[in-house]
Amino acid sequence: MDTQRHAGMTVVVTGAGNGIGRATVLRMAAEGATVIGCDNNADALSQTHTLLNDSGLSAVLVSADVTHPADIERIVALAGPRIDILANVAGIMDHFVPLGDLDDATWFHVLDVNLTGVMRLSRAVLPLMQSHGGGSIVTVASVASVHAGCAGVSYVTSKHAVIGLVRHIAYFYGPENIRSNAVLPGAVNTAIGTTSTPRVAWAMERAAANLGAIPAAAEPDEIATLISWLGSSEASNINGAVVSADGGWDAA
Numbered sequence: 001m002d003t004q005r006h007a008g009m010t011v012v013v014t015g016a017g018n019g020i021g022r023a024t025v026l027r028m029a030a031e032g033a034t035v036i037g038c039d040n041n042a043d044a045l046s047q048t049h050t051l052l053n054d055s056g057l058s059a060v061l062v063s064a065d066v067t068h069p070a071d072i073e074r075i076v077a078l079a080g081p082r083i084d085i086l087a088n089v090a091g092i093m094d095h096f097v098p099l100g101d102l103d104d105a106t107w108f109h110v111l112d113v114n115l116t117g118v119m120r121l122s123r124a125v126l127p128l129m130q131s132h133g134g135g136s137i138v139t140v141a142s143v144a145s146v147h148a149g150c151a152g153v154s155y156v157t158s159k160h161a162v163i164g165l166v167r168h169i170a171y172f173y174g175p176e177n178i179r180s181n182a183v184l185p186g187a188v189n190t191a192i193g194t195t196s197t198p199r200v201a202w203a204m205e206r207a208a209a210n211l212g213a214i215p216a217a218a219e220p221d222e223i224a225t226l227i228s229w230l231g232s233s234e235a236s237n238i239n240g241a242v243v244s245a246d247g248g249w250d251a252a
C-alpha cells in the first residue's frame with residue numbers, strides 16, 4: 001500500500017472528535033492529506049488534537065455543527081479552494097425510540113444530523129470538486145441502512161435515506177468524476193453509546209433479537225481504512241457503492 005496516497009489532497013472529515021471520524025482524521029493525516037476535521041464537541045476535538053500530536057501528525061480541527069448552515073460555509077471556506085475528499089462521518093443514535101413513542105424534536109434532530117447535514121456539506125463541496133475535475137465523497141451510513149432492527153425509527157429512517165443521497169450524487173455527478181459511496185459499519189467501539197441508551201423497554205427487547213447476531217465490535221480504524229481507500233484514486237471505479245464493514249452481520 002502507498003502510505004502517502006493522499007499526499008497533496010485536502011480532506012474534510014466530520015465527527016472528528018470521536019470514534020470513526022477521529023480514526024479517519026488520524027489515518028488521512030498519516031497518509032499525507034491536509035485534513036480539516038470538524039465536530040460540535042470541542043472537548044472531544046482537543047483529544048483528537050492530542051492524539052495527532054502524539055503521532056507526530058497535524059490537522060486543522062474546527063468546532064462546527066453540521067446542522068448549522070453557517071458552520072458548513074465556515075468549514076468549506078477553511079478547506080477551500082480545493083476539496084478532494086469529503087468524509088461524512090458525524091452521526092447520532094436515537095435511543096431506540098419506536099414510532100409510537102416518537103416526539104417531533106427527536107425525529108428532526110436525528111434527521112438533521114444524519115441526513116440534512118450530509119446533504120448540506122456534500123452540496124457545499126460539489127462546486128469545488130466540479131471546478132477541480134472531480135472528487136470523492138464517502139458517507140458513513142450503517143447496517144441500519146438495510147435493517148430495521150438496529151435502532152429506533154429516526155435513526156433507521158435517516159440511514160436508509162442517506163443511501164438515496166449517496167446514490168443520487170453518484171449517478172448525477174459521476175460523469176464529472178465525482179464519486180460517492182457509502183460505508184455501512186456494524187458495531188464499532190466508539191462513543192455513540194451516549195445517544196443509544198434505550199428509552200422504550202419493549203422496543204429495545206424487540207431490537208435485541210436482531211442485535212444478538214452482531215459479531216464482535218470493530219475498532220474505529222477498521223472503518224477508517226475503508227473510508228480512506230474509497231476516498232482514494234485506488235477506488236477509481238467504485239461509485240454509488242454501499243459497502244458493508246460489519247464483520248458479517250448483514251450476511252447472517
Ligand SMILES: NC(=O)c1ccc[n+]([C@@H]2O[C@H](COP(=O)([O-])OP(=O)(O)OC[C@H]3O[C@@H](n4cnc5c(N)ncnc54)[C@H](O)[C@@H]3O)[C@@H](O)[C@H]2O)c1
Nearest residue numbers: 015017018019020040041065066091142187188190191192
Ligand atoms: N459505532 C457504531 O457501532 C456505528 C455503527 C454503524 C454506524 N455508525 C455511524 O458511524 C458514524 C460515526 O459514529 P461513531 O460511532 O464514531 O460515533 P461517535 O459518537 O464516537 O462519534 C460521532 C461524532 O460526531 C459528532 N457529532 C454529533 N453531532 C454532530 C453535529 N451536529 N455536528 C458535528 N459533529 C457532530 C460527535 O460529537 C462525535 O464526536 C455515525 O454516522 C454513526 O451513525 C456507527
